[in-house]
Amino acid sequence: MIKKGIQYGCVCCVLVMMSIGCLQIIKNKTVIKSVIDQTETASLDPVIYKTVVCLDAGHGGDDVGAESNGRYEKDDDLDITLAVKKELESLGIEVILTRLDDSSIDNAPRAEYANLYEAAVLVSIHRNYYEGAEAVDGIEAWINSQFLQVDEALATAILEEIEKAVPQSTIRGIKGGTMDGEGNYTINRVAQMPSCILELGFVSSSYDNYLLDTYFNDYTKAIAKGIYAYTKTLNI
Numbered sequence: 001m002i003k004k005g006i007q008y009g010c011v012c013c014v015l016v017m018m019s020i021g022c023l024q025i026i027k028n029k030t031v032i033k034s035v036i037d038q039t040e041t042a043s044l045d046p047v048i049y050k051t052v053v054c055l056d057a058g059h060g061g062d063d064v065g066a067e068s069n070g071r072y073e074k075d076d077d078l079d080i081t082l083a084v085k086k087e088l089e090s091l092g093i094e095v096i097l098t099r100l101d102d103s104s105i106d107n108a109p110r111a112e113y114a115n116l117y118e119a120a121v122l123v124s125i126h127r128n129y130y131e132g133a134e135a136v137d138g139i140e141a142w143i144n145s146q147f148l149q150v151d152e153a154l155a156t157a158i159l160e161e162i163e164k165a166v167p168q169s170t171i172r173g174i175k176g177g178t179m180d181g182e183g184n185y186t187i188n189r190v191a192q193m194p195s196c197i198l199e200l201g202f203v204s205s206s207y208d209n210y211l212l213d214t215y216f217n218d219y220t221k222a223i224a225k226g227i228y229a230y231t232k233t234l235n236i
């Protein structure tokens with residue numbers, strides 16, 4: 001695992017949340033026994049670790065995220081996340097999720113969960129909102145304000161695949177820190193591994209909503225492909 005940043009404790013928050021069922025643990029390592037271990041010389045079973053990716057569907061529960069014409073960001077975030085999970089699994093990646101349903105979870109425990117399970121990357125999936133300007137559209141990724149190379153490479157891999165898969169999309173690029181220029185979003189601040197927050201279009205843009213609804217599978221396959229391509233560069 002490529003680690004970054006300072007270690008933040010509070011695993012107990014994660015454990016408490018897990019015990020009340022907000023988070024589901026999905027087995028993060030796969031042990032495959034050697035087919036030659038019946039020979040006398042095979043003293044050790046090789047252990048093959050699958051790459052673990054943590055996906056985080058933004059918001060949930062009372063926190064609906066952005067809203068426009070009765071469309072809630074939290075629902076789109078979860079639909080996209082579940083579809084990306086499926087795609088990644090078909091590529092042989094082990095996926096853990098911070099939420100599987102309409103649960104409400106704070107942001108720090110989401111990243112702490114990825115830290116606890118030593119995920120190789122953390123991708124938080126959101127949709128954007130722009131007050132009063134329906135014409136504002138496009139896809140962007142937010143990373144740590146220091147523009148860490150690992151974060152930038154992850155975000156680039158995802159955006160490049162999206163651009164190829166759905167060229168009608170407006171690619172707004174990679175942004176660091178937060179919208180108001182202060183610090184970092186919690187996900188990127190707490191994650192000890194390469195991370196990014198993907199904003200897959202604006203809920204407030206009928207054009208983006210049309211693209212997402214029409215090319216949903218292309219988007220989710222592209223996100224998975226980008227994450228997969230990035231994990232292949234990690235040598236794990």
Ligand SMILES: [Zn+2]
Nearest residue numbers: 058065126127
């Ligand atoms: Zn959001």
